[in-house]
Amino acid sequence: MSAVAGAPLHLTSLCFVSACLRGDVDHDILLKSSHDRLQRLDIRLEAAHIFVESRLDFPVPCLEVFTLQCELHSAIDVKAQPTLFRGDLSSLRAMALLHVRHWLPANRFPNLVHLNISYFFMEELPLTVVTNLLSNCPRLESVHFGQAWSYLLFDLDLRPPSAPVPLLKLRSISSSGGTLQGARALISSLVLPRNVRIRIHDAPVQSHTTARENLLPSLAFLAPLTRLELAADSSRLYFLAESDDGAAAVWIQAAWDGGEPSVWYEWLQCLGEMLPLAAIRTLCISLRDWTLLPTFEHLTSLSVLGVMSFPEDDDDDEDDGASDTMIAAVCAALTPAGNVLPCAKLATLSFQLIAGRGLEEVAPMLARRVDVDVGCRLRRLVVDRVRLPRPVSGDIVLNEGALYAIGNHVDVLDVGEGGVCTWEKRDGWDVEVGYWRLPGGDEARCVFPWHSAGE
Secondary structure, eight states: OOOOOOEEEEEEEEEETTTTSSSSSSSHHHHHGGGEEEEEEEEEEEEHHTTTSOOOOOOOOTEEEEEEEEEEEOOOOOOOOOOGGGGBBBTOOEEESSOOOOOOOOOOOTTTTTEEEOOTTOOOOOOOEEEEEEEEHOOOEEEEEESTTSSSSSSSOOOSSSSSSTTTTTOEEEESSOHHHHHHHHHEEEESSOOOOEEEEEEOOTTTTTTTTGGGOTTSSSSSEEEEEEEESEEEEEEEEEEEESSSSEEEEEEEEESSTHHHHHHHHHHHSOOOGGGGGGEEEEESSSSGGGOOOTOOOOOOEEEEEGGGOSSOOOOOSSHHHHHHHHHHHHHTTTOOOOTTTEEEEEEESSSBTTGHHHHHHHHHHHHHHHGGOOOEEEEEEEEOOOOOSSOOBBOOOHHHHHHHTEEEESSSOOSSSOOOOTTTSSOOOHHHHHHHSSSSSOOOOOOOOOO
């Protein structure tokens, strides 16, 4: 290997196996002789080389990018927080730590911007070890945890730190494969800015935990979240809440494996504890079981409501009761109780149906709302069919009498004009840090419960 004297040096995929070095190049000599020029280092080591042989015990004043994959093949005494590179990593901008079991570095990282910690497998990494590292990274902008606390362990050490860790420059925090309970514990241990995106992807929900143990802490600190998307069946949950400009947002995709009854019923009923619902102006929702429908009581600013039949309920384009059950549940939630009017600012209501049954309940609900408050006449009602991911023949058969009655209570009635539940993927979630691609299966990519036709 040759290099121009004094030129920046990038070393990638150096591999130490046991006590032997592969190839003709003495990697130890190369590293230490070039330490003052190293800008990027991607390396795989056994734990013994870190804790016993100290192969990372040399200064790296120019190091900007560091990837460490640590293999633990032998039983050795592991320090809780070792110090790497003699403690000075002031130039480091991006760091990825893979397979680092039971330990994280104790270094101060004053200029670290991107951090990726992945693959603890069944190791019970204490939460305080993670927060100790985060407390040493005051300029972090993005942090990702892959497979951390991913197994369904009963004795995870999720005790919080003595004081929450401020990460006031953070723009994105994400996890993939970790439990929802673990995400709750981590977020509760941090002080986050108003504009941050929180991504929790492919999260298992443990059958021995309760709904509240899997509910995120209050998100009232975020900039007002004005749009909410919800989809759930007995096992899966899709949740997206975001601000007008998208800078503040929460995305959850989780799976419950505990059978019936589903944990999502209580989880959705507790939604107001996690999310300030009073700021929500747009709600899109699709449920397999409409008894899961959360109350609209706190949605005082809601202007647009879109509800959608669960497409997987439709095998032969025949009505199995899903559409009329959905309409009945929504009408019940919007019907005034006495003089209390749910969602008084509601202007647009959209039904995306598999079949046209159940519409006869809509007109009485709209009339009752106007009786309570004349100013609450609905501006627009949309009735459209679900866009299935496969070709369909024909349109839903609508009850013309029901539509005529509805038309007397709305300013605009649109039939087959396209509903508001578009489930569109918005920009910014698939964050690329510019230094590496996350390991396969560890990227928090947006996957919807279904895809609309044409996507």
